[in-house]
Amino acid sequence: SPTPEKLSAPNNPSLRGFELIDAIKDALEAACPGIVSCADIIAFSARDASCILSGGKVDFEVPSGRRDGTFSNASEPVKFLVPPTSNLSDLVDSFVVKGLDVEDLVILSGAHTIGHSHCSAFVPDRLNVTSDINGGLAAFLRGQCPADAAPGGNDPTVMQDVVTPNDLDKQYYNNVLSRTVLFTSDVALLTSEETARMVMDNANMPGWWEDRFEKAMVKMAGIEVKTGDQGQIRKNCRAINYY
Secondary structure, eight states: OOSOGGGSTTTTTTOOOHHHHHHHHHHHHHHSTTTSOHHHHHHHHHHHHHHHHTTTSSOOOOOOOOBBOSOOOTHHHHHHSOOTTOOHHHHHHHHHTTTOOHHHHHHHHGGGGSSEEEGGGTIIIIISSOOOOOHHHHHHHHHHSOTTOOTTSSOOEEESOSSSTTOOSTHHHHHHHTTOOSOHHHHGGGSSHHHHHHHHHHHHSTTHHHHHHHHHHHHHTTTTOBOTTSSBOOSBTTBOOOO
């Protein structure tokens, strides 16, 4: 497809690392051709990255046996990946449609403790207008991001977690409580009593978030998977097999 999902606005240019997936696939095809799907490679990579970045505190097994799809279109992610400007209701709805619940939403949001964001994802609704963003963080971000940041233009990236930017940990929830988060969708977790209580629990109880994050990752990795005779095992993760 000339317009695959990876080129959809929610994914491009934020998603990276495809070259690593290619290298893993090449090694697997050389060792056991036609056995391990690209879908499984991504699931295993997420598992391993979680373990490494958490210093072993997030350590889980994920089932294998996924097969790869034969359709990819840039219009699909827009239907299901809600923007960072979303309110709590929209966030919950987007998770429920995929079989995930409110706790999954709060727990998986904790992955915002790692990685970077383009300035255009938060400048318009967090810095260019009055918002509840922490004043110190706002000043720092204005020094990093142009006021006219836009996708495809002058759009630098900044770390999502300014406290422990290279660790997968529960710091995100402390950041939410202190409003030192980038997105409207992050602070939206405080707009209901139920989700705010979950944020507090994750921030204050050692091991609580890590245990639930493991379970939520396994649950998410099982959404709408293809098995059996469905789909195919791609030879190249960038293209479907035509023979």
